[in-house]
Amino acid sequence: MMQVVLDTVMLAALIDVRDKWHPAAVALRDALKVSHAEISYFDPVVAETVSLLARRLAEQGRLDQFSEVMDKLEVMAPLERITWLSPETPRLHPQIMALVRAHGGELNFNDAFIALACRELTVRFIASFDRDFDHVDWLVRLATPEDIRAAAQG
Numbered sequence: 207m208m209q210v211v212l213d214t215v216m217l218a219a220l221i222d223v224r225d226k227w228h229p230a231a232v233a234l235r236d237a238l239k240v241s242h243a244e245i246s247y248f249d250p251v252v253a254e255t256v257s258l259l260a261r262r263l264a265e266q267g268r269l270d271q272f273s274e275v276m277d278k279l280e281v282m283a284p285l286e287r288i289t290w291l292s293p294e295t296p297r298l299h300p301q302i303m304a305l306v307r308a309h310g311g312e313l314n315f316n317d318a319f320i321a322l323a324c325r326e327l328t329v330r331f332i333a334s335f336d337r338d339f340d341h342v343d344w345l346v347r348l349a350t351p352e353d354i355r356a357a358a359q360g
Contacts, residue, residue, distance in 0.1 A: 208243040208358060210348060211324055213334035214254040214316075217247070221278045222259060224266070227335055230350070234333055237351035241358050243331075247283040248323060249290050250316050255279060291323045298322050305342075313338045321345055331357060 212220075219227035220235055238245060256279065263269050295302075298319065305318040313321070321342045324332060331346050332339050339347045348354050 208241060208331060208354075209246060209329050210238060210243045210331040210333050211246045211248060211320065211329055212251060213320070213332055213336055213339070214251050214258060215335050216333045217251060217255045217279075217283065218258050218262075219335075221255070221275055221282065222262065224268075225262075230335070233351055234348065234354070237354045238333065238348075241354050243354070245333075246329065247288050248320055249288050249292050250319055252279070252283050252288055254316055289323075289327070291319065294323070295319065309338070309341055313341065 215227060216231050216234070219225040219231035222228065225231070256276070259275050259279070260272065263272050263275065301322055302315060302318045305322060306313055306315060309318075317336065317338060320332070321339065321344075324330070325344045330344070331348055333348045335349055337347070339345050346353075346357055348357060
């Protein structure tokens with residue numbers, strides 16, 4: 207079974223129907239379901255998604271929708287389905303900083319943390335529209351249904 211971690215932009219796009227990535231995120235999620243992929247949620251992604259959605263809703267004058275959006279997030283990524291990485295931050299900190307430096311800042315702290323967690327948990331796939339993950343040797347970024355079909359075949 208293919209195990210796939212969702213990135214922040216992907217998770218936010220699935221929740222917010224007005225997000226520009228929403229149609230692509232839904233198509234990718236549906237393709238993941240068809241392939242019977244196991245979707246994982248990391249706590250830094252959930253935390254970053256809360257912040258991202260709050261900021262976007264505020265910028266768009268839609269804070270009245272915040273509670274509804276948070277309800278959707280909790281349904282999609284309930285507490286018991288979250289993989290808790292944050293306790294590992296102190297142990298992985300030197301490796302995170304090294305990975306950020308190795309990518310010249312293109313890979314931010316959270317993304318480097320996610321990438322290293324994927325390596326440690328032997329997760330090869332990340333559902334993301336963020337091309338920065340393309341430079342991480344041990345990860346395969348899935349951004350389209352075609353990417354999922356190719357990964358499942360090979």
